[in-house]
Amino acid sequence: MNKLIIGRYLPGTxxxxxxxxxxxxxxGFYFIFILFFAxxxxxxxxxxxxxFWVMHLSGVHFxxxxxxxxxLIWLILFTVCLQxxxxxxxxIYFEWGPVTISQFGIVSGIYIFFRxxxxxxxxxxxxxxTKPIDLTEAIHFLLKPLRIFKIPVEEISIMLSIALxxxxxxxxxxxxxxxxxxxxxxxxxxxxxxxxxxxLVPIFLPLFVSSLxxxxxxxxxxxxxxxxxxxxxxxxxxxxxxWADTLSLVIMIFLTVGLLIMNTIV
Amino acid sequence: MVLDSxxxxxxxxxxxxxxxxxxxxxTLSSINFSVQKGEWVAIIGNNGSGKxxxxxxxxxxxxxxxxxxTIAGYELNEETKWEIRKRMGIVFQNPDNQFIGSTVExxxxxxxxxxxxxxxxMKMRVYEALHxxxxxxxxxxxxxxxxxxxxxxxxxxxxxxxxxxxxxxxxAFVMLDPKSRKDLLKTLQKLKSRHQLTIISITHDMNEAxxxxxxxxxxxxxxxxxxxxxxVFSKELDFEAPFTEKLRRILQMKGRNVPNTYMSEEEMVExxxx
Numbered sequence: 001m002n003k004l005i006i007g008r009y010l011p012g013t014x015x016x017x018x019x020x021x022x023x024x025x026x027x028g029f030y031f032i033f034i035l036f037f038a039x040x041x042x043x044x045x046x047x048x049x050x051x052f053w054v055m056h057l058s059g060v061h062f063x064x065x066x067x068x069x070x071x072l073i074w075l076i077l078f079t080v081c082l083q084x085x086x087x088x089x090x091x092i093y094f095e096w097g098p099v100t101i102s103q104f105g106i107v108s109g110i111y112i113f114f115r116x117x118x119x120x121x122x123x124x125x126x127x128x129x130t131k132p133i134d135l136t137e138a139i140h141f142l143l144k145p146l147r148i149f150k151i152p153v154e155e156i157s158i159m160l161s162i163a164l165x166x167x168x169x170x171x172x173x174x175x176x177x178x179x180x181x182x183x184x185x186x187x188x189x190x191x192x193x194x195x196x197x198x199x200l201v202p203i204f205l206p207l208f209v210s211s212l213x214x215x216x217x218x219x220x221x222x223x224x225x226x227x228x229x230x231x232x233x234x235x236x237x238x239x240x241x242x243w244a245d246t247l248s249l250v251i252m253i254f255l256t257v258g259l260l261i262m263n264t265i266v
Numbered sequence: 267m268v269l270d271s272x273x274x275x276x277x278x279x280x281x282x283x284x285x286x287x288x289x290x291x292x293t294l295s296s297i298n299f300s301v302q303k304g305e306w307v308a309i310i311g312n313n314g315s316g317k318x319x320x321x322x323x324x325x326x327x328x329x330x331x332x333x334x335x336t337i338a339g340y341e342l343n344e345e346t347k348w349e350i351r352k353r354m355g356i357v358f359q360n361p362d363n364q365f366i367g368s369t370v371e372x373x374x375x376x377x378x379x380x381x382x383x384x385x386x387x388m389k390m391r392v393y394e395a396l397h398x399x400x401x402x403x404x405x406x407x408x409x410x411x412x413x414x415x416x417x418x419x420x421x422x423x424x425x426x427x428x429x430x431x432x433x434x435x436x437x438a439f440v441m442l443d444p445k446s447r448k449d450l451l452k453t454l455q456k457l458k459s460r461h462q463l464t465i466i467s468i469t470h471d472m473n474e475a476x477x478x479x480x481x482x483x484x485x486x487x488x489x490x491x492x493x494x495x496x497x498v499f500s501k502e503l504d505f506e507a508p509f510t511e512k513l514r515r516i517l518q519m520k521g522r523n524v525p526n527t528y529m530s531e532e533e534m535v536e537x538x539x540x
Contacts, residue, residue, distance in 0.1 A: 236375035
């Protein structure tokens, strides 16, 4: 569990930690959006320098980001391969049935690889520097307009925050159950793949049972503490929009302009 | 609604309850008792005697088949239960499952958010409550960094922030070590006398029960005795008695001339020093 970097929060005091979660979320999504308008290498260089700058600002070691990419590397390489093998155009180096390795294919494969890695880097920057609870609060805020369509935004956000709140408890519980089953003689990570999967059953069954019991208890607590779905609630957690947040969005506009200029160079 | 001072704050009349309507065994049958404002009442009984069911009924989580419950002047039913819950809070046994917020201050604020309280007022109430239980320095901590005792403190702060009239403790101190148990009991005693709190504690801990004003003993779903700790401990001999009572019984067995009734810690010390 400790290997997973995506979705993790690392406490810190960098400028990015201080930024409002809404600003980071908007800027992040916007960056991923404009990424698809980059057509040539000058544009990619600009976007990469921006990505590195942001990563540097976060104060988190570069290695951490590399670790974040690692679990996804096969997915990325698979996509790149598809792109390389099935794109025709330009000089053709190899041809076999529908499979062609062409100049255009290789170029767009490389672009896709860099695009993918950039998306992971940027989203990792956001989750590493933002408390999950602030992120849910930001999602809550940004989803608010959907209330017109009768989407229960408040309930979704409280669900998200409670789910996040109980992740450590569930991990603890999993560990406890695993220890208990080990004490009873279960061996994990041994035998064929099928056998390994079978040893997971005595973990998941008790885990499901205890989670359901926990859920009922939590629901009772919430009800007793006066939580009524559909009722108006105030919020103790306040997101504060500062000038730095506005500035970060202005930087995004500059980046867009820069990107458009770079696209016209070649 | 203005309360007449002679009217009890909680009145339970002839309450019967069974979980399974098909079976004839009642979890609770014909329970009658009342609690005065500012009183500390302990409910004791063995496992399966119906203690926690009684708590569930007082909170409106379960609906009794017979009888009525009146709390703070409201007769408990589907419409009034939200009004009653504004005046009554409960601390459960498991410290983790009642921690809803993601940090200490968020959790204390949870109940206030549900009341749609404005931010400034909320902030005041939250910090006040955290000071009362001595957890202010931990206000930004998340639950994984707190001990069981600290989480129970936060749970109590969450209730105090609501400024309730009644506090229900459902085996709230079971998971705590003796020292935090003692500290918390002291804090509650202090709060009770300062704010005229009514406390109902459901417990196995006879020392906790001994510090109450009155004890209700449940046996197989009925009240087997009710009275001051003195009366109850000298009458109910099959319970694990609090330390002073055990000492008294042993001394009595050895033929010492001890008084025949239960003594509190101070009384015992006084008597021993004679």
